[in-house]
Amino acid sequence: MPTAIEVAGLCKSFGSVTALDHLELTVPEGTVHGLLGPNGAGKTTIVRVLSTLLTPDDGRAEVFGVDVRRDPRQVRRIIGLTGQYAAVDELLTGRENLVMIGRLFRLSRPAAKTRAGELLERFDLGDAADRPARTYSGGMRRRLDVAASLMARPRLIFLDEPTTGLDPRSRMELWRIVRELVAEGTTVLLTTQYLEEADQLAHSLSVVDQGKVIASGTPDQLKSQVGNDWAVVTLIDTADFDTTTELLRDQLGAGLTADPETLRVQAPLSDGGSLADLLHTLRESGVQIGDVSVRRPTLDDVFLAVTGHAAHSAEPETDEKTGEDTTWS
Amino acid sequence: MVMTSAALTPDSSAVAARPQGGVSWWFSDLWEMTLRNIRYLVRSPEMVLYSLLQPVLFILLFAYVFGGAIEVGGDYVQFLLPGIFVQMALYGSATGTTIGVAAEMRTGLMDRFRSMPMSRTAVLLGRTVSEVFRTVASLAVMVPIGLLMGFRFENGFLPALGGMLLLLLFGHAVSWLGAWIGLSVHSAQAAQAAGGVWVFPFVLISSAFVPTETMPGWLQVYAANSPMTTAVNALRALFTGGPAASDVLQTVAWSFGLIVVFGWLSMRKFESLTAR
Numbered sequence A: 001m002p003t004a005i006e007v008a009g010l011c012k013s014f015g016s017v018t019a020l021d022h023l024e025l026t027v028p029e030g031t032v033h034g035l036l037g038p039n040g041a042g043k044t045t046i047v048r049v050l051s052t053l054l055t056p057d058d059g060r061a062e063v064f065g066v067d068v069r070r071d072p073r074q075v076r077r078i079i080g081l082t083g084q085y086a087a088v089d090e091l092l093t094g095r096e097n098l099v100m101i102g103r104l105f106r107l108s109r110p111a112a113k114t115r116a117g118e119l120l121e122r123f124d125l126g127d128a129a130d131r132p133a134r135t136y137s138g139g140m141r142r143r144l145d146v147a148a149s150l151m152a153r154p155r156l157i158f159l160d161e162p163t164t165g166l167d168p169r170s171r172m173e174l175w176r177i178v179r180e181l182v183a184e185g186t187t188v189l190l191t192t193q194y195l196e197e198a199d200q201l202a203h204s205l206s207v208v209d210q211g212k213v214i215a216s217g218t219p220d221q222l223k224s225q226v227g228n229d230w231a232v233v234t235l236i237d238t239a240d241f242d243t244t245t246e247l248l249r250d251q252l253g254a255g256l257t258a259d260p261e262t263l264r265v266q267a268p269l270s271d272g273g274s275l276a277d278l279l280h281t282l283r284e285s286g287v288q289i290g291d292v293s294v295r296r297p298t299l300d301d302v303f304l305a306v307t308g309h310a311a312h313s314a315e316p317e318t319d320e321k322t323g324e325d326t327t328w329s
Numbered sequence B: 001m002v003m004t005s006a007a008l009t010p011d012s013s014a015v016a017a018r019p020q021g022g023v024s025w026w027f028s029d030l031w032e033m034t035l036r037n038i039r040y041l042v043r044s045p046e047m048v049l050y051s052l053l054q055p056v057l058f059i060l061l062f063a064y065v066f067g068g069a070i071e072v073g074g075d076y077v078q079f080l081l082p083g084i085f086v087q088m089a090l091y092g093s094a095t096g097t098t099i100g101v102a103a104e105m106r107t108g109l110m111d112r113f114r115s116m117p118m119s120r121t122a123v124l125l126g127r128t129v130s131e132v133f134r135t136v137a138s139l140a141v142m143v144p145i146g147l148l149m150g151f152r153f154e155n156g157f158l159p160a161l162g163g164m165l166l167l168l169l170f171g172h173a174v175s176w177l178g179a180w181i182g183l184s185v186h187s188a189q190a191a192q193a194a195g196g197v198w199v200f201p202f203v204l205i206s207s208a209f210v211p212t213e214t215m216p217g218w219l220q221v222y223a224a225n226s227p228m229t230t231a232v233n234a235l236r237a238l239f240t241g242g243p244a245a246s247d248v249l250q251t252v253a254w255s256f257g258l259i260v261v262f263g264w265l266s267m268r269k270f271e272s273l274t275a276r
Helices: A045-048 A072-078 A094-104 A109-122 A138-149 A166-181 A195-203 A217-226 A239-253 A275-285 A300-306 A317-327 B023-043 B045-069 B076-105 B110-116 B121-148 B157-184 B188-197 B199-204 B217-223 B227-240 B246-276
Strands: A005-012 A015-030 A032-036 A058-063 A079-082 A156-160 A187-192 A204-209 A213-218 A230-235 A255-260 A264-268 A289-295
Touching: A005 A045, A005 A187, A015 A045, A015 A058, A015 A187, A015 A204, A015 A213, A032 A045, A032 A109, A032 A213, A032 A289, A045 A058, A045 A156, A045 A187, A045 A289, A072 A079, A079 A138, A094 A109, A094 A138, A109 A138, A109 A289, A138 A156, A138 B110, A156 A213, A156 B157, A166 A187, A166 A195, A187 A195, A195 A217, A195 B199, A204 A217, A204 A300, A213 A217, A213 A300, A217 A300, A230 A239, A239 A255, A239 A264, A239 A275, A255 B121, A275 A289, B023 B045, B045 B076, B045 B121, B076 B121, B076 B157, B076 B199, B076 B227, B121 B157, B157 B188, B157 B227, B188 B199, B217 B227, B227 B246
Parallel strands: A032 A187, A032 A204, A079 A156, A156 A187
Antiparallel strands: A005 A015, A005 A058, A204 A213, A230 A264, A230 A289, A255 A264
């Protein structure tokens, strides 16, 4: 299978902040690759380098064999970028936005209009097509944004945290669009902070922390490292805390976390231990239980499993944008 | 949902097959960029009206409050209006471009443009060219106001037209200075302040409202040679009569100077935003 993205030894610093630290990444054509990591891990920097917005300090980055540093113009012809901030022109209508992007991608005006009409229908924006984009909801704006990236039928599309800030219904719709894209042969590089999203969409994943890939594999491989679901037991009485912690450790083993403040004990449900067994054991022991629930593993759990420390933002919120901020100075 | 199954299929040949760059595509990009900025003006006309507030205020203030006390050796309204026209072109172009560029540079849309195979110069140029349209729209309001107040184009149609074109050129030149400031400031709020703050003294220390001869000697040296003064004097000569050539040439020279210097600085600044 041809390679869509080939990155080797990629480095990028903003002043004293290291955003990418000898990063390696390979994405085969026609697949969805997820970059999973907390704020400030370097996900957006990777996307900005690959979409020719940032020049790397060192290393190699190729898109379909074209070097992003040597021939950025050629790269720009084959990619579509959906950044973190909805890149739509607020005062233009949805249709005008798409036609403009089409024209800038060198489509003829009739071709741009036809394509814009197709995409608006396809993304359920037909009724809103002739309204200014500033009247759109968050979900509609995102869909318009993705549609704009698809005007020139790119071979590779970057989706940088595409569902951040979207309501669940809009998120589902966006997931559906991504699946359709891939079914038709487009390669997708997706960044996300949500393990669930990566699990839903990606064929392969790279967990990124402090500018490095610290783990990679299929979502299943990563999840098996994390354990599947987590059992969360909340107690009523402080006196039961130690007993319960011991019980859970015996039954579920590694990965347990216990917080005496909130009286909450949680552990991944391993293949051997089921929730029913756990409830039975707890009832036998006579501890008073406030609440028992099961939760899906989170990014934090992945980090805990892979690095032994919790996911943390390298810099509060702004780190991913350091590139931008520095360029203004 | 309608499923037009071919719609998402990647096919970059559609783009790749078209010629690299090329002059006709550059003009196409420039037109698309100008078009979107003109649409802004049409859809939020309050921006045009806002840029007219200060000139209208100044007309009223100078014609009816200070004017009686200013001796210009002739009709004060006839003296004042060319100054007001230049002030309007200057203020609108400078603040409009500064604020517009600064706000736009912080949107995801710029990232999208820069990740596309389009001309980068077209992005900024589309902005400054559209400012010319704003100045035309402003003139359409200000000229009738002037005529109502008694201003007359006493020198005939062609010199008047020439004066208008000179005004548009000067306004366009100043919008490049505005673009450069807009690219250099760190926030939209700073742009708001930086965009207009220099305009006020720049406009006042000139022949726009009072004859420069009344100023102290050291200030006269500056005021008499300020591009604001040459532009105003050129318009006065073209609209009312008198020797125009020297001031017109100086204004044209200033304008091209500003376009070359700040056009170059702006483009470089714009490029450096991606080079990091």
